[in-house]
Structure formats: structure tokens, C-alpha cells
Amino acid sequence: MDLERWLDEAVARHRTWTAGFGPYRAHPSLEITDERFAEAFAEFSDRLADNYPFFHPRYAGQMLKPPHPAAMVGYLAAMLVNPNNHALDGGPATARMEREVVEQLAQLFGYHNYLGHLTTSGTMANLEALFVARELHPDKGIAYSDEAHYTHRRMCGLLGVEGHAVPVDELGRMDMQALHRLLGTGRIGTVVATAGTTGLGAIDAVHEVLAVARHYAVRVHVDAAYGGFFALLADDDAAPEGLPSAPWRAIAECDSVVVDPHKHGLQPYGCGAVLFRDPAVGTFFLHDSPYTYFTSDELHLGEISLECSRAGAAAAAAWLTFRLLPPTREGLGQVLAAGRRAALHWADLIDRSDRLRLYQRPELDIVTYFPVGGSLTTLSAVDNAAALVLAEAMADPSDPVFLSTLRVTSQAFGLRAPDLTPDAEGARILRSVLMKPESEFYVEQLHSGVEHFVHQVLSHAL
Ligand SMILES: *Cc1c(COP(=O)(O)O)cnc(C)c1O
Numbered sequence: 001m002d003l004e005r006w007l008d009e010a011v012a013r014h015r016t017w018t019a020g021f022g023p024y025r026a027h028p029s030l031e032i033t034d035e036r037f038a039e040a041f042a043e044f045s046d047r048l049a050d051n052y053p054f055f056h057p058r059y060a061g062q063m064l065k066p067p068h069p070a071a072m073v074g075y076l077a078a079m080l081v082n083p084n085n086h087a088l089d090g091g092p093a094t095a096r097m098e099r100e101v102v103e104q105l106a107q108l109f110g111y112h113n114y115l116g117h118l119t120t121s122g123t124m125a126n127l128e129a130l131f132v133a134r135e136l137h138p139d140k141g142i143a144y145s146d147e148a149h150y151t152h153r154r155m156c157g158l159l160g161v162e163g164h165a166v167p168v169d170e171l172g173r174m175d176m177q178a179l180h181r182l183l184g185t186g187r188i189g190t191v192v193a194t195a196g197t198t199g200l201g202a203i204d205a206v207h208e209v210l211a212v213a214r215h216y217a218v219r220v221h222v223d224a225a226y227g228g229f230f231a232l233l234a235d236d237d238a239a240p241e242g243l244p245s246a247p248w249r250a251i252a253e254c255d256s257v258v259v260d261p262h263k264h265g266l267q268p269y270g271c272g273a274v275l276f277r278d279p280a281v282g283t284f285f286l287h288d289s290p291y292t293y294f295t296s297d298e299l300h301l302g303e304i305s306l307e308c309s310r311a312g313a314a315a316a317a318a319w320l321t322f323r324l325l326p327p328t329r330e331g332l333g334q335v336l337a338a339g340r341r342a343a344l345h346w347a348d349l350i351d352r353s354d355r356l357r358l359y360q361r362p363e364l365d366i367v368t369y370f371p372v373g374g375s376l377t378t379l380s381a382v383d384n385a386a387a388l389v390l391a392e393a394m395a396d397p398s399d400p401v402f403l404s405t406l407r408v409t410s411q412a413f414g415l416r417a418p419d420l421t422p423d424a425e426g427a428r429i430l431r432s433v434l435m436k437p438e439s440e441f442y443v444e445q446l447h448s449g450v451e452h453f454v455h456q457v458l459s460h461a462l
Contacts, residue, residue, distance in 0.1 A: 003069040010077035017081075052402050057442035058449070060432035061404035063198070063226060067317065068266035074320030075268055075313045083312030085118070086302035094312030097319035105259060105273050108231055108327045109224075110252030115282050116275035117305050118261075118315055122225030123151050125258040125274035127158070128306050129221045130190070132256065132276065134159050135284045136219065137189025143182055144192035145174035147199060149223060152192055164188065170415040171360060172202035174209060183216040190219040193254070195247060196227015199406050199431070200359075201366035203227065203243075207250035220254040225272065228259030230364055232333035233340065240344055241337040243363075253277075264336060264435060266321050271314040338437035339365040346434070349447045355454040356447075359408070359416055359429050368406060370429040371454040375461060379410055379420055383427035385457055390430065393453040401449040406431040 054064040067075070083091020085098055102116045119125040130152070133142055141162035144152040148165075156163030164182060167175045174193065182188060191213050193204040206222055213220045224231070233241055234248035251257050256276045261267040276282075282304045302308060325331045343362040350356045350369050359368035371385040386405055393401040405428040413429075414422055430450070439446070 001069055003072065006069070006073040007076060010073055010080070014077065014080040055436075057436055057438045057446065058400060059402040060434060060439065060446055061402045063263055063433045063435060065436050067262075067268040068321050068325065070324050071267050071317040071321045075317035078313035078316030079311070081312075083316075085310045085312045085315055086305075086308050090302075090309075091312040094315045094319075098312075098315035101261075101315055101318045101322060102273060102275065104322055104327050105228075105261075106275055108228070108259075109257050109275065110249070111257075111275055111277055113279060114275050114277055115279040115304055116273065118310065118318070119272040119274055119305070119307060120270050120310060120314075122149075122223075122258055122260040122263070122272045123155075124307055125260075125272040126151055126192075126221075126223055126225070127155050128274045129256040129258060129276075130155050130159055130161070130192075131306060132281045132284055133190035133219055133221060134161050136281075140189030141187050142190045142192065143179065143188045144223075145194060145197075145204060147172045147174075147197045147202060148192055148194050149198050149225065152223070162187070168202075168412075171363075172197060172200045172412070174204040176205065176208050176212065179209065179212055183212060183218055186216075188216075188218055190221055190255075192221045192223055193247075194227075195222050195224040195251065196230060196364050198226055199366075199408075200368055201227065201362060201364035201433075203247050203363055206247040206254065210250050210253055219256075222251050222254045222257040224251065225258050225260040226263050227364060228257070229264040229327060229332060229336055230340075232327060232329050233337055235329075241340040261318050265318065265327070265332070266325065266335070267314070267318055270311055271318055335437050336365070338440040339434045342434040342437075342439035342443050343367050345440075346432070346443045346447055349444070353447070353451060355451045355458075357417070365434045367432045367434060368429055369432075370427075371457065373454070374458045376458075377421055378423045379413060379427040380424045382420065382429070383424065385454070385461075386428045386430050388457040388460075389450065389453045392456060393450065396453070399449065401446060401453065403450070404431045404433075405429065 053059050055066045078094055083094045085091060085095050088095050098118050106114050141164050142156050143164040143166050146165045146168045153163050167178045169175050191209055193206045193209040195203055195206055210220050231248040233243045234245040235242035236245050258274050260272045262269050262271040285304050343365040346367050347358055347361055350358050355373055356369050357372045359370060370382050371389055376382050376385055390403050390405055393403055407426055407428050409426045410422040413427060
């Protein structure tokens with residue numbers, strides 16, 4: 001699709017829509033000449049250029065990529081109206097679109113009679129799930145793994161709930177024996193299982209967590225902010241990109257789940273989602289707003305959410321995108337599968353490399369690796385080299401590569417590379433999230449680029 005053509009069309013349609021309400025006098029206080037705008041916009045555009053090329057496969061760092069053009073057009077078209085999805089009278093069209101989008105997400109996870117809505121972020125979505133967890137078990141703590149997103153610890157503090165970090169196994173997944181012991185103390189009311197950790201992309205054994213939790217009558221919340229859409233690839237037979245299905249299928253039986261369409265759902269920022277399996281939790285959100293003007297008896301999205309104002313444009317963008325690339329195996333699934341194949345292919349190249357070594361095999365589309373060779377026999381040397389590779393690769397004027405680093409503990413490192421001398425408490429390794437399908441066609445270039453920078457860093461050191 002031609003982005004410019006459809007952005008123009010969105011503006012033209014908006015003009016037609018507004019004209020239908022008749023003429024009115026513009027106010028001089030808002031008037032800006034094109035000359036003045038041109039000047040400000042030139043400065044603005046120059047400043048905006050100070051960014052990393054998230055769209056390009058040479059950007060293989062953090063979880064960042066531009067939204068799909070369909071999402072851009074949907075967002076802009078709705079933003080011209082600027083509906084607020086807090087209440088139905090803030091924007092009936094986008095509130096309905098939100099319901100339909102959330103229904104598609106519910107189907108993705110196998111939720112039937114649920115309560116759910118979009119949020120501005122995974123953080124807010126998780127906060128709601130932990131808030132409900134606290135309301136249901138006010139005197140008990142919340143458990144999450146050592147590799148869970150740091151938001152869980154912080155939100156437990158905010159909610160005044162005791163947070164418990166459960167150790168992880170040698171692949172970064174919640175340790176089941178440790179969970180058993182913790183739940184045996186009777187101090188925990190809710191366990192957070194992470195389906196795709198932000199650092200390594202490790203998948204907690206949601207099905208096993210669920211079994212242990214049910215044994216102790218404890219709730220299970222699944223943080224699938226990053227990994228959720230990989231449920232589309234859950235298939236025990238679809239090599240190479242198919243994923244063992246048990247953890248993904250178990251989400252249907254868990255009490256709540258969070259997914260971020262602004263990560264793997266092709267959406268711009270401002271789009272998370274939370275779903276509760278039991279709609280009765282809606283009673284915890286009761287409020288008595290004197291401001292919200294109710295024009296209908298339908299449940300308002302603002303009545304089941306901690307956030308008030310939210311961009312209706314976020315729902316619009318997701319709705320339009322999902323019309324074209326729905327969250328199905330054949331739709332969005334193909335986008336995720338490409339990133340996953342890219343990650344697996346890169347892992348194979350790293351396995352055969354004498355300049356790079358895998359930290360662990362990618363479970364989803366995150367590749368973690370570190371430089372090897374020469375003097376790199378200690379954690380501190382690896383840490384230093386990884387940081388230098390990151391900096392030099394990014395600064396190369398003609399053929400840059402953009403990576404990210406991940407700090408790991410010496411204990412975690414020792415489980416994967418016991419031959420390195422643990423002379424520090426931890427080390428930075430390199431990390432690449434291959435979340436753009438285009439990475440599939442670029443992996444070999446990426447690999448030789450990174451190898452080149454490792455060589456460059458090591459030869460400087462000599
Ligand atoms: C990204 C992420 C979050 C936080 O979500 P935001 O949308 O960045 O607020 C929480 N948990 C996991 C597993 C994540 O990957």
C-alpha cells in the first residue's frame with residue numbers, strides 16, 4: 001500500500017466529514033501562517049533526525065520498529081477526530097473498534113467470557129492485573145521470576161503488596177521446585193508467569209506454573225506483553241518456527257493475561273491490553289464519576305479500567321491493521337514466523353563462528369551472544385568487548401549496525417559458559433531482537449557486520 005496516498009485520503013475524508021456539520025468562524029488565536037510553520041517544522045524535522053533507524057534491518061537492538069502503514073493511516077485518521085476511549089460518548093466508533101480488537105485478542109488466548117480492554121502500555125495493563133490480584137488476595141504476596149520485567153517488583157511496591165522473585169533455571173525460566181517451595185509457605189496469592197521474557201525471550205512453563213498454582217489455590221497472571229502474539233506459532237509439529245504448544249495453550253486457563261500490540265502487533269506506542277478470564281473482577285473498578293456523561297446503558301470502557309482518558313486512535317489503528325493482518329497464523333503469524341526464522345538462522349551462524357558465541361539458543365526472536373577470541377577469557381573482558389562492539393558498530397559512518405546489550409549475572413553466565421573466569425559480578429552481553437520480518441533477508445549481513453566489529457575491537461586491544 002502507498003502510505004502517502006492513504007494519508008492524503010484520510011485527510012480528505014476528514015475534511016468531507018467535518019464539512020457536513022456546516023461552516024463556523026475560525027479563531028485568530030490559533031492561526032499560524034505557512035511561513036511560520038515552515039520555519040518551525042524545518043527545525044523540528046532536523047531534530048527528529050536524531051534517531052536510530054528502527055525501520056531498517058541494520059537496527060537489531062531493542063524491541064523497536066515502526067508500526068505498519070495501515071496502523072499509521074488508521075491512527076492518523078482517528079486522531080484527526082481525537083476520540084477518547086474512556087467512555088462511549090468520548091468516541092462511539094473507536095470504543096466499538098476496541099471491543100472488536102479485544103475480542104480478537106481473546107480468541108488468540110482462548111478466552112471466551114472475559115473482561116478486557118486496551119491500555120496505554122504493558123506497564124498499565126500489568127498494573128491492572130496486579131491490582132485485581134491484590135483485591136482478591138489482600139493479605140498475600142505476588143510471585144514472579146527473577147527474569148520477569150522489573151515493572152512487577154515496582155508495581156508490588158506501589159500496590160503495597162509483598163513481591164517475591166523466584167529463581168530461574170539454566171534457560172531463564174521460572175524454577176518449578178523453587179515455586180513449589182514458595183507457594184508451600186502459604187504467603188502467595190498470585191503468580192506471574194512470563195510468556196517471553198524481555199531480556200532473553202524465555203518462556204516460563206505456564207502449564208506447569210498453572211498446575212502448581214492450582215494445587216495451592218493461587219491465581220495465575222501471564223505477562224505476555226512481549227511474547228503474546230507468539231501464541232500464533234504454537235504448534236508442536238511446524239518446524240522450524242513452530243513453538244511447543246503447552247505453555248501457550250495453558251494461558252486459556254490462567255486468570256489474566258497482558259499483551260502489547262505496540263510490540264509485536266504492528267502498532268504505534270500507546271497500545272497494551274489486559275484480559276481477565278472472569279468478568280466478575282469488573283466490580284473492583286467501580287467508580288462514581290460525576291464528570292462522565294453516560295448516554296447509553298452499555299458498559300463503558302472507562303468503567304473497567306484504571307486509566308481514564310485513552311487515545312481512541314490506538315484502537316482505530318489496531319482495528320484497521322487487524323482487518324488486513326489479523327492475529328491468525330496466516331496473518332500476523334507470518335510476520336512473527338519470519339523474525340523467528342531469522343533468529344534461528346543467526347543462531348546457527350553464531351554457532352559456526354569463531355568470533356561470536358551464543359549465550360543461549362533463541363526461544364522466540366531474541367538472539368543473545370557475546371564476542372569470543374584472543375584475550376576474552378574472563379567476564380570482565382567479555383563485558384568490555386561487548387560494550388565496545390556496541391559502540392563501534394553504531395558509530396561506523398558507512399555501514400553501521402545497531403545492537404543492544406543485556407546485563408547478566410556471573411551465576412547465570414557460569415551456567416552457560418563455565419569456561420570463562422568469573423572475575424566480576426556480572427557482564428554485558430549482546431542482544432538483538434529480530435522483530436522485523438525483513439531481518440530474515442538480512443541476517444547474513446548482520447552476522448558478518450557484527451563479526452567485523454568484534455575483529456576490529458579485538459585488534460584495537462592488541
Ligand atoms: C515490555 C514489557 C513490559 C512493559 O510494557 P510497556 O508497554 O513497555 O509498558 C512488561 N512486561 C514484559 C514481559 C515486557 O516485555
